[in-house]
Amino acid sequence: MGNHSIDIAPIRALKMKLLRLQEYSIFAVENVRALFAAWRYRRDTLEQMYLIGAQAFPIVFISGMFSGVIMAIEAGNRLETFGAKLLVGRTTALAVVRELGPVITGLLMAARTGAKNASELGSMQVSEQIDALRAFGTNPIEKLAVPRLVAALVMFLPLTLVADLIGLLGGMTVSDIWLHVDRGFFWHSAVYDLKMKDIIVGCAKPVVFSFFISTISCFYGLATTGGTVGVGRAAVNAVVVASVVVLFNDYIFTKVIWAIL
Amino acid sequence: MIRVEHVTVEGEGRKILDDVSFQVKSGETKVVLGPSGAGKSSLLKIILGLWKPTAGAVFIDGMEITHLSERALNPIRRRTAMVFQGNALFDSLTVAENVGYFLQEHSTMSAAEIYERVEDCLQFVNLPDTMNLLPEEISGGMKKRVAIARAIAFHPEIILYDEPTTGLDPINAKTITELIIKLKQERHATSIIVTHILRDAFAVGDSLAVMDNGNIVFDGSPEELLACELPFIQNFLSEIREEARLILHEQR
Ligand SMILES: Nc1ncnc2c1ncn2[C@@H]1O[C@H](COP(=O)(O)OP(=O)(O)OP(=O)(O)O)[C@@H](O)[C@H]1O
Ligand SMILES: [Mg+2]
Numbered sequence: 001m002g003n004h005s006i007d008i009a010p011i012r013a014l015k016m017k018l019l020r021l022q023e024y025s026i027f028a029v030e031n032v033r034a035l036f037a038a039w040r041y042r043r044d045t046l047e048q049m050y051l052i053g054a055q056a057f058p059i060v061f062i063s064g065m066f067s068g069v070i071m072a073i074e075a076g077n078r079l080e081t082f083g084a085k086l087l088v089g090r091t092t093a094l095a096v097v098r099e100l101g102p103v104i105t106g107l108l109m110a111a112r113t114g115a116k117n118a119s120e121l122g123s124m125q126v127s128e129q130i131d132a133l134r135a136f137g138t139n140p141i142e143k144l145a146v147p148r149l150v151a152a153l154v155m156f157l158p159l160t161l162v163a164d165l166i167g168l169l170g171g172m173t174v175s176d177i178w179l180h181v182d183r184g185f186f187w188h189s190a191v192y193d194l195k196m197k198d199i200i201v202g203c204a205k206p207v208v209f210s211f212f213i214s215t216i217s218c219f220y221g222l223a224t225t226g227g228t229v230g231v232g233r234a235a236v237n238a239v240v241v242a243s244v245v246v247l248f249n250d251y252i253f254t255k256v257i258w259a260i261l
Numbered sequence: 262m263i264r265v266e267h268v269t270v271e272g273e274g275r276k277i278l279d280d281v282s283f284q285v286k287s288g289e290t291k292v293v294l295g296p297s298g299a300g301k302s303s304l305l306k307i308i309l310g311l312w313k314p315t316a317g318a319v320f321i322d323g324m325e326i327t328h329l330s331e332r333a334l335n336p337i338r339r340r341t342a343m344v345f346q347g348n349a350l351f352d353s354l355t356v357a358e359n360v361g362y363f364l365q366e367h368s369t370m371s372a373a374e375i376y377e378r379v380e381d382c383l384q385f386v387n388l389p390d391t392m393n394l395l396p397e398e399i400s401g402g403m404k405k406r407v408a409i410a411r412a413i414a415f416h417p418e419i420i421l422y423d424e425p426t427t428g429l430d431p432i433n434a435k436t437i438t439e440l441i442i443k444l445k446q447e448r449h450a451t452s453i454i455v456t457h458i459l460r461d462a463f464a465v466g467d468s469l470a471v472m473d474n475g476n477i478v479f480d481g482s483p484e485e486l487l488a489c490e491l492p493f494i495q496n497f498l499s500e501i502r503e504e505a506r507l508i509l510h511e512q513r
Binding site for chain 1: 306311331332335336345349350351363367374
């Protein structure tokens with residue numbers, strides 16, 4: 001008896017996980033197929049753009065600035081020991097545009113948007129508002145998930161670009177103050193060394209991240225059971241899974257897509 | 262017509278509904294009584310297709326809805342309204358937006374027409390001047406009435422009320438009961454009313470069903486219920502038997 005349960009418990013857990021993954025995949029496909037509903041529910045879409053996009057600018061601004069500043073200081077210090085401090089612009093630009101900007105913004109959005117979506121839809125689920133929507137003939141995916149998805153798809157890229165830009169400006173400023181690398185030189189070397197490939201990858205990441213962050217958090221929100229505790233659990237799961245998926249996707253980008261391009 | 266045939270619903274390894282069969286004829290008002298946890302709300306959710314039964318079938322006007330997809334269910338849902346036990350008002354929308362939700366979503370009515378209809382409905386449930394409030398800004402009893410206004414706003418042919426008068430003061434409870442009777446007489450809506458209030462049950466029900474433990478233990482006319490010999494029913498009615506007789510007498 002004891003032996004059996006030890007053998008079977010992990011298998012059952014794995015089965016549950018796979019079932020969840022399958023349900024999520026179906027949900028994500030349904031989101032894509034219903035994408036045009038964003039126009040029908042354009043008021044909701046615009047509202048979501050404001051809530052998950054416009055309102056996130058301050059935090060993205062701050063995190064973008066610090067990532068650029070820290071990168072420039074660290075890289076500058078190392079490079080200076082080799083007498084190569086003039087490379088600080090290139091190094092910072094590559095790191096910020098390709099990795100730091102997208103990933104830090106992605107993780108912030110996984111937390112901010114993920115928690116928001118999962119807890120909003122979760123509360124609606126446990127208070128039967130989702131059932132009420134369905135009873136009125138409204139598809140919750142079209143009315144709730146798609147506007148959030150489209151808002152994220154549209155807004156994450158500009159947010160990331162702002163993070164990139166502010167990061168570069170921050171890096172440029174500290175390089176000037178502490179490393180005495182001329183601002184003009186920093187900027188030129190940064191822009192000169194950025195290739196099209198860097199920019200494409202840097203711009204593709206936020207779009208892909210936004211898809212996963214939005215669909216994962218809406219999926220957990222709509223699947224909420226178990227009252228207030230359930231809403232908390234949905235929010236935690238959404239943020240954890242979305243963050244891991246952001247990091248994993250980043251790895252795929254860096255390792256695989258980079259090689260293909 | 263609503264027909265439920267041998268419906269069983271299992272949840273967490275337990276039978277919530279156990280081989281339930283009953284029907285509600287067109288234009289009929291069926292009252293469902295029963296102790297807490299008997300499965301009354303679950304039955305309504307099955308009829309709306311919000312939950313799928315593990316066995317059995319549900320027919321609306323002769324069409325089986327049990328295995329329909331959400332999309333295929335829409336035409337039926339657009340003729341059906343439900344007052345949820347917990348109201349389920351959309352908490353990010355104002356009272357007026359809640360009441361007008363269906364019309365906004367599915368009708369071709371203009372904003373002005375919808376506004377007028379919403380005003381009428383709120384008047385109907387005795388709630389003028391709440392239009393621009395959010396659900397969190399109104400009392401529990403007011404929420405219940407908004408939920409009823411939202412359900413009747415689009416003139417549904419089938420109305421499912423889950424405890425529409427629970428938690429209301431006697432005056433508003435009476436208003437709602439009269440409203441339900443009025444809707445039944447004027448619009449001939451087919452309705453199912455879940456209630457704990459036996460007095461209302463006798464006042465509005467053309468027929469009554471009593472549920473216990475996932476089963477329908479009685480289904481018949483009010484007179485038959487009063488005459489029923491089952492110990493469970495006897496017990497259930499003990500408090501109000503005489504009063505019920507009086508109400509029935511007044512009505513006839
Ligand atoms: N989502 C759910 N999952 C699993 N079991 C549930 C669920 N909802 C209700 N139940 C169970 O089903 C049974 C019937 O619940 P239901 O809400 O239908 O009762 P009810 O007759 O409406 O009671 P009340 O008069 O208190 O509203 C209860 O025992 C309840 O524990
Ligand atoms: Mg109930």
